Amino acid sequence: DSSRLRYKRVVLKLSGESLADSGGRGISGQEMSAIAKQIKQAHASGCQIAIVVGGGNILRGAQFSGSNALVQEATAHYMGMLATVINSLAMQDALEAMGLATRVMSAVPMDKIAETFIRRRAIRHLTKGRIIILAAGMGNPFVTTDTAAAQRALEIDADVVLKATRVDGVYSDDPEKNPHAVLYDSLSFQDVTSKQLRVMDATAIALCQEHGTPILVFNFKKDGSIIRAINGETVGTWIGR
Ligand code: UDP
Numbered sequence: 154d155s156s157r158l159r160y161k162r163v164v165l166k167l168s169g170e171s172l173a174d175s176g177g178r179g180i181s182g183q184e185m186s187a188i189a190k191q192i193k194q195a196h197a198s199g200c201q202i203a204i205v206v207g208g209g210n211i212l213r214g215a216q217f218s219g220s221n222a223l224v225q226e227a228t229a230h231y232m233g234m235l236a237t238v239i240n241s242l243a244m245q246d247a248l249e250a251m252g253l254a255t256r257v258m259s260a261v262p263m264d265k266i267a268e269t270f271i272r273r274r275a276i277r278h279l280t281k282g283r284i285i286i287l288a289a290g291m292g293n294p295f296v297t298t299d300t301a302a303a304q305r306a307l308e309i310d311a312d313v314v315l316k317a318t319r320v321d322g323v324y325s326d327d328p329e330k331n332p333h334a335v336l337y338d339s340l341s342f343q344d345v346t347s348k349q350l351r352v353m354d355a356t357a358i359a360l361c362q363e364h365g366t367p368i369l370v371f372n373f374k375k376d377g378s379i380i381r382a383i384n385g386e387t388v389g390t391w392i393g394r
Pocket of ligand 1: 234301
């Protein structure tokens with residue numbers, strides 16, 4: 154019964170690492186099909202889903218330019234955007250293998266490979282029940298796909314940004330280094346900024362804060378967590394006004 158759904162339209166941000174094996178590099182069929190299975194379940198409940206895929210399993214611009222003096226930072230960011238396109242194409246086939254209808258829409262026009270992102274067309278796909286996979290971030294260097302997730306959420310009027318991570322939510326400190334780190338159930342945008350919590354990049358937080366779009370940070374590895382998140386169940390850390 155889709156009328157009981159808490160969220161009717163969501164942006165699901167998947168980091169590049171979520172498509173990789175535990176080392177965090179490359180693309181793993183097993184990881185992708187586990188995610189695709191969850192997305193299929195969430196979609197079956199009637200939710201419209203736009204996926205923003207990162208590229209960190211292949212290349213992150215800032216990191217890469219830091220260790221390769223020959224490549225300018227802006228160039229490296231464009232390389233990172235192409236990495237998100239590679240991941241988006243893989244994710245598309247993983248979803249279609251489950252019988253879902255999808256479209257990849259790229260912020261950078263590449264008409265042999267994907268549609269170009271056009272806001273009204275994106276919304277049309279969603280209302281027709283297609284899952285859209287948004288590739289190439291915003292098409293601009295010096296930002297990340299977190300910013301793209303927030304920006305696209307505003308553009309398509311999504312109810313929430315679902316940030317799927319490998320940890321259970323937002324902690325007071327790095328839980329892998331500090332055993333006393335506590336997991337927050339909910340936070341305000343102001344808390345995130347004042348406590349300097351590392352949730353998403355600052356631009357993404359600022360966009361969501363200004364427009365009141367909540368962010369849910371949760372562990373996609375826990376079985377059924379994506380559908381639970383979409384149903385508005387208590388999962389991970391909720392960030393809102
Ligand atoms: N990127 C960019 N503009 C965008 C989105 C991404 O320049 O709008 C580049 C940036 O270098 C980034 C890389 O693409 O580091 C991969 O994306 P991201 O780091 O967000 O991937 P994730 O960490 O989510 O896997």
